[in-house]
Amino acid sequence: MAAKPGKAKPGKTKADKARTPQGRKAVAGAARAAVLRRAGDGSTPNSRQARGAGRREAILAAALDEFSERGFEAARLDDVAKRAGIAKGTIYLYFRDKDTLFQELLRAMLVPIIGGIEAMGQADLPMKQLAERLRDIFIKEIFETKRKDVIRLMIAEGRRFPKLAEIYYREVLSRIFEALGAVLKRAAARGEAPEGLAEFPQLIAAPGLVAIVWTGLFGELAPLDVRKMMQTHIDILFSSRGKS
Amino acid sequence: MAAKPGKAKPGKTKADKARTPQGRKAVAGAARAAVLRRAGDGSTPNSRQARGAGRREAILAAALDEFSERGFEAARLDDVAKRAGIAKGTIYLYFRDKDTLFQELLRAMLVPIIGGIEAMGQADLPMKQLAERLRDIFIKEIFETKRKDVIRLMIAEGRRFPKLAEIYYREVLSRIFEALGAVLKRAAARGEAPEGLAEFPQLIAAPGLVAIVWTGLFGELAPLDVRKMMQTHIDILFSSRGKS
């Protein structure tokens, strides 16, 4: 958060040229070649656009790793650049500043979550099976991917990005919980879900939150069998005598 | 860096006196007077000792506010000092560095939690009542106090302070969950708690975690009736047909 442009005047440039360090040129050139090879290694005789798109992806991926390893404040953009195999300045061709990079990262990772889940509200499965499928999706699509790190980031830093929290709530959570609430209400009418649960869909999601927070803090210290925990939870909520 | 007097020797003092900057003296004096007035404003004709004790407290209180408002990295010790009504240097008389201050703060706030809870394992109440009492303790002693902010801090920053996470796990969580597990096992034997729950006491605590995280992120946006949510949870876990 420092913006003190000042604006250097154009004009005196000629005089400076002599100062350019030469020794470095060769080295830098080599490193650069490697980078470019990497960027284009897929196959396409990389057009500008293709490369540009790739860059964005690379930056976001690197940023995710750095941010989730050190947190927003402690993460250094130099490291993000290094990890992405580019120079720091390049980041600024794709993102206005550190804040923007962070927010676009979370937004891009979090919003797509609804897709899969919202659709599920439609299928009219028995509640327990639906819950089990939900659990599988959670484990496969969130817990075992980097999305869990994104959620961790949201939890850890969300407070200082209220706009981000709002987006996440509006575009993701409120929709998921609304769908869940509807499903739960129907299930309760059929006697497949406890009364009152529909009002607090958070209680369905709670073990997921526990899983993410616990493994983040005590993962090595005291591993948690997440699938089993969630199964236990489901059995308690949706069947007096669970089958499996 | 310069001379290293450690305690100026008596003798040459006279000569130096002239060098003392004057312009500052008056200003500094005034500021100081204000500080001292504030420090002693309670009533005690502040003795050295009494003041010293108060300072530590004041620093910890200020640090809690700053840390939980901005996070560990972004919090500035100058602001902590300002909030505590002291100078930055003073912090270093009581804490080695920023890390230490942070860790001692969390440790001091978190460890005492066990006291109340562990005792409860003894009383042999019906499970549901025990759960309700637990919920009341949580709401009164954690959720409605600054301890919830401390837990939030632990969640947000704990990953980068593994030693702290370990202490928290060993000295607090493992004990609480062990006690809870035992209670749940007995309750299950009496038919008052679902089988399997004893293995995952985290499931009892889950709504508490939800409460803390939710209110931190979406508190203003979508308030959550924490007590009601927890009651719903208890009713589902511990009675087929809840009474209230």
Add this chain to the structure above:
DNA sequence: ATAAAATGACTGACCAGTCAGTCATAATTC
């Protein structure tokens, strides 16, 4: 040849931690 993209040295703000100096209080002396 020209434009667009990328680079990385550089700048300036920022902040943890230091330390020489101050001064209220305590200890000692007369």
Add this chain to the structure above:
DNA sequence: GAATTATGACTGACTGGTCAGTCATTTTAT
């Protein structure tokens, strides 16, 4: 008990290092 000296809690200007963001220059694509 008044005057003198010693103590150490407290201060805040300062240092050294860090890092977000800029921009003149170089590289690449067309």
